Amino acid sequence: IIREGIDLGEVTLSKTKNNRTQAYLRYCLANGYTYLHQLTESMGGIVDRTIPQSEHLLQAKRHLLQATDFEIDDPSLKVQLLVNLGNSLDTFGRGIEAIHAYNEALRLSKNFPMAVANRAKALRAFADISDKYRASIYVTAYQDIKSVLDDPKLVQVGGLEAKKAFERELTNIESRFQDKSLLKKNIKHPRYKTDGLTKFEKYYLDFCSQEGLFLNFHIHDGHCEAAIEDPVFIRLITKLDDNDTFYYFAKQLNQIKEDYAVARLNLVQSQYKQKAFDNISKRTSYVYALDYSQFNLYIGLLKSAFKDAFNILDKIAVFINDYYNLELKENNIYFITASIWEDKGAIRREILNSENISLYALYDIYRDFKSNRCQKIKQIRNALTHRRLVVFDSLITSIDDDADKHNIDSDTLLQETVNLMRLTKAAIIYLINFVNIEEEKKHKAGVKPILSMYADTSQFL
Template sequence: MSLTYEEILTLEDLNCFEPNQAVYLLGLIFETGREYGRVGDIKIGLKFSEKQNLRNFSDDDKMTFHYNLANGWSYLQGLTQNLNSDDFWNFDLVELDQQIINLRQSLVFSKNAQDNFKKCEVLTNLGNLFSHIGRFSEAQLYWQSALEIDSSFSMAKGNIGFGLFHYAKILYDDGHKFLFFQFAYKYLNKAIVSDIYDEAKIGFQGIVDLLESRFHKKDLKKIQNLTDFSIGDTELEREYRIWSLQNRLFLNPLNDVITDNIAGSDCLLLPTMTLKFDKPPIYQTIFNQIKQEFVTARHFLFESVNHKELHYSDKDNLQLDILDSAIYSFNTEKIKTAFRMCYSILDKIGYLINDYLNLGFKSDRVSFRGIWNVHDKKSNKLQLNDKIIKTQNWAFRGLYWLSRDLYEKNPEFSYPIEPEAKELAQIRNFIEHKSFKIIEHGESGLYDDGLTLVVHREEFEKKTLKLVKLIRASMIYLSLGINLEEKRKHISSHVFPIEFVKYRDEFKR
């Protein structure tokens, strides 16, 4: 079939073409629309995508299809949104929804795809998008994942540097801040000398010039020894801390950048805060609690994954083997407990934000998914809370978008942007209220007429690790979001500093 570009735009759909041709044409329409500012072309491409039958598509074709579709939504946003207006800080845009959903779908199909270059593009674009919406901690992991596939992928290097530069600016620890600047300088310079497009090179060079105007070059290049730090007194503790470092699970922004020993501590706290004289340090109290719960959940996960020996409490616990490959043990209960604790932490974060931003929810009506919205009487629908939008807070914006990863039964809530959201919510529901079974052999799914949810052990471990990482990111956004708010406070009266001493390890019994 030989058609001109304009004739292709008049078609009903692209299903008459071979999968690779349809993917190519969709990409062509979006790129042409972007280059010539033709919003109509992009909208036609988006309509084509809605009608596209993917049944005969390979995983490579599906990966590229969703990648192109994400680009289409990005170009539509770029051509219709004024980046210098308040639209830039809009917490909720359908264009952003669709970019995230399609890039994540592309990433799912990339697992069995062969095109490594396209995989790196998907991961890099996900990192860029997550950084934009305030999920800057997770953005670093996407960019690092691209470099794990191809260590020479220059746009990932450049965006790591770009992201670290902006991430550094909202840190409250000056030592961490300068180390971030050093790594930003390192990655940006690597990207600049490589073969990247001019617009990116100019942007990266601008940040390098800015850093060199503030610091001496030799200081930016001289990164301290990052390994000469203790990570434990026993072999078991060192194993635990190395595992946590490699999985980037420490409550420490440095662990987003490096896995060296220096990042092997949970040093994240709330920043210095100014409170009314009669206000107790409730935020520090809540943060202490959720931090301890996170560290405990992380250790439960570590033990369950790495130490599967028989526990003495399981001895002489009489149970029946009904030949279903199920595992009932202290070990599996630890990972189930870690999973439950993670969801509990999210609601406590919502509880803290509700009070800190004075959102007005009654304490027994607070949930992490629900605090971002208020009921609009005119439309009789939920809408984003103006108090949150007006903060224009990058990290709080990230927390909002992180909440969109969660599934909520209430149809008034926006649909989740995480492909596994409904499945994770189902697991939580069955663990808490129903029959839940972990197996080592067989297939996951609903059994016993829907009464029992069965999940393979390795699959459950991966999902719990993913959830633990999500909680870690949420705590970083909470701390740094509050830091941004505290910096903006206008203090007109006298302030009396109160110093809290460090809670000593010997008291932790």
């Protein structure tokens, strides 16, 4: 019956032009494909190994992504689409992007119970890599689920099974606290101090907070100290006499985080007009082509931010190669090509057998590139790196960038850069969580006590 409904829905969709109807049909089709996975593919377990290979889940995600692309005047449908998209992304381990989808839903419908509870569930999954904010994230997730657990809309939308699943989440979190009273504690995060900050520093913090570009999961208040830091890092278990392995991988991750921080800085600087940059830009001569195309320092910084963010993905692929000792030639490793992810056209055994949801998340991002979901990102990157990308002033002229892959308007380039930065941020966090999950397996399998070694984080500025 489900297959028949899907077939009918696909046929109807191909004949429909109305945006709202298309969005609703894709919503229904996504539900159908999800149910089909549960009935015919799912093996259950803590981490379902069918997830990275499921065509049904891929189809569900595809329909939800396309449905949320539509501009529709139906807030209720839009909210449900965003929540279901968040659920779909979370199924693939892409909880950071899921949190963004839930936040978008909550902007449209404050306190929508399924968005609140699912966001808390996704947030909790990354608590263990959050350094000093680990406990507060668990408490926040717990309190958020508690706040909506008895809301009638939770069962109306998600059913009794959803409520039971969230109750299990609460039990899971409770098991991590000896002192249960901490779970009722009011988590206060004072606003970060702006005294002594320059105008640019304030602009930088506000911009990055608003766009969600810091490497953390803070959802309480974007203007507190906890929300403007990049604390996430890996933990490794090594032999006592091994003084090299941790620092080898730490330096790789340092490079990734440094590249991200620089790309983020370039992005912000590209939007911050200042006389010094104006004067520096004017020292370089560009020919005005009489078509409102723009070449200047600010546009260059925006282009650099995009390129740097994209290149981080390749470094993530190299990290995985080294961590798993796949012995692939480093010069042949690229995130968006099959080498690191597939062997003879199929998902690598190491990835599939890992049962590591964050590694599945990275693999799924690769599949988005493979399926051309990220075609726009690839086109911009290729134009910037190998050809040219001419940027036009959005306020003066309109550009059909689909007709000419070498042209783009400034607003589109800015939005695509922000989108890529968010994707890269998510990929970095998935990488860190992937490593920590693997190291936790070693911890549980070991019989000897494990001693903690704290790393110096001085920057010697």
